[in-house]
Amino acid sequence: MKKTKAFQFFNKSFSVNDYSDMYKKLRLDIRYPANVKREQIFIKLLKEHKPKKIVDAGCGAGMPLIHIKKQGFNIIGYDKAENMILEAKKNLELYRLPSDLVFIDDFENPKKIKNNSVDCILGMGAFYYAKNVKKTLLNQKKKLKKNGRLIFSLRNRLFDIVTLNNYTKSFLDEIYEVKKLKKEWKNQYKHLTKNFTDRKITKLEKNIDEEGVYNHIPHNPITISDEMSKLGLSVEGIYFYHYHAFPPVFETYDSLHFRKNSWKIENPIDWRGYFLASTFIVDCKKVS
Template sequence: MDRDALESSVRHCYSTWGERYYADYYQADGAYPPIHTGIVRDLLSREKARTVLDAGCGPASMLRDLALPGLDRYGFDLTPEMVREARRVLGGQGVPESHVWEGSVLDPQAFAPVKAFAPVSGMDLALCFGVLPHIPQAADRVVLEHLRDCVRPGGLIAVEARNELFALFTLNRYSRELFRDTLIHEAGLKAAAGDEAERAALDSALAELDQRFRMDLPPLRKGYADEPGYDEVLSRTHNPFEMRAAAEAAGLTEVRTLFYHYHALPPMLEKAVPSLFRRQSVAMEAPEDWRGHFMASAFILVGRRAA
């Protein structure tokens, strides 16, 4: 899929979410606490940041909760409906409409307004949450470089991604994909099989492996109306080790991986002890706990532009 077609599908997917996204994922009874917002608040505080850009801000899902004294907030998004809602929400907090605009993280021109708002050196912190899953693998480095270039020397970027290694814990269809498509060199094994009998035995072994996973979980997320759902457009996961390497290759320093949205049990078991599951999952939240590599569904890659 070329970039225009990809972005058109993503734009269509999110077109009906502008007014309900924040309510669904931040305010609903079943919504997980916004641990990631707390992590960003801590970064802003430690950096004594005065300017922040949210690249892919949605309906100002995070920016609306970062109404901190002395902090100037800016953002852009691919979807017009999201931009419209972000302007409405932030406008109610006194943020000028010009601080939110439409743009793609793959387009350097989307970052051009930063020069007008922070003309001397760039933003103190650039965020990018909920965007990387919809970016082709070959473009990850492009996004990191665009974010790096829009912050001042010594400034930070914080990029969120879905954790690919979480599939080692979930025991569902994502696990099957990780085992078969990433960990196991299936084509190599089949090429190395000595004869027809060995190839048949390998096929049988792989079929037995598939039986270890709940292939019906999690349910595919569909759209509300005629738009494609989240699982019907490009929605990738990322390997935290590979992302760290990509950030360092992009020239970022002091690169860290901060994990969030922990799961005390594999998600399919939540219904057995829902209250205990939620309490203990929240209690586990520690961004630098090594268990986050496997028990947290998301991570934030933090890196600093060289001074």
């Protein structure tokens, strides 16, 4: 499949509209409000840390930035997708805020933010689209003042265990080192995992991965502190969101029931988040 760059996918009009609407209409019959939950967690953390100067990297259509600004914070944002920035400017005007709070830049290597100048950088559903996540995080860290915060969301690799589909199979194949199994055991193993297959997806259900958009492999919340400390970032907290109350295929049977039950169990600090949440937020402090 031809690979599309993430910002090119997000530059398309359906994506721009979606990122404007999802924060305005909280309707479980239309979509699961995972990003609304994400925004709530980010705002709670900002209220705790009280940073003076915030940058929203990959701000999209700007709705979270607007909500954060309306809470009294000093925030600017940027995105690489031109149409997202145009939409963000429109949204800012709609909410009577200056449209120059947002501009075009690249979070893999931001050019318009000065080094050591920011108290807090936010990456909401952003950095895992980078070609090189570690390099991106290091480039973001440069922009932070000492003890500044880098708060960003990542995909949860452990969620693969509970999806009971082809992702589960790949996960188990890897940790059981199935390639190395002796032949008879390999057959036994294949038998045990034969039902872990992908569901048939219709054109309408296609998501960003199925569109061939490059996005980085998910991260493991158990090892994330060690990974970040190698980058000079101390993980001060992790918070789970986008819970799945049942294996994802169940959403195709009765999406409303699926979403209502999932919304009910959203809890950023529940241990079940390690498995049932497809995404988590990492709150890091720049220590070196």
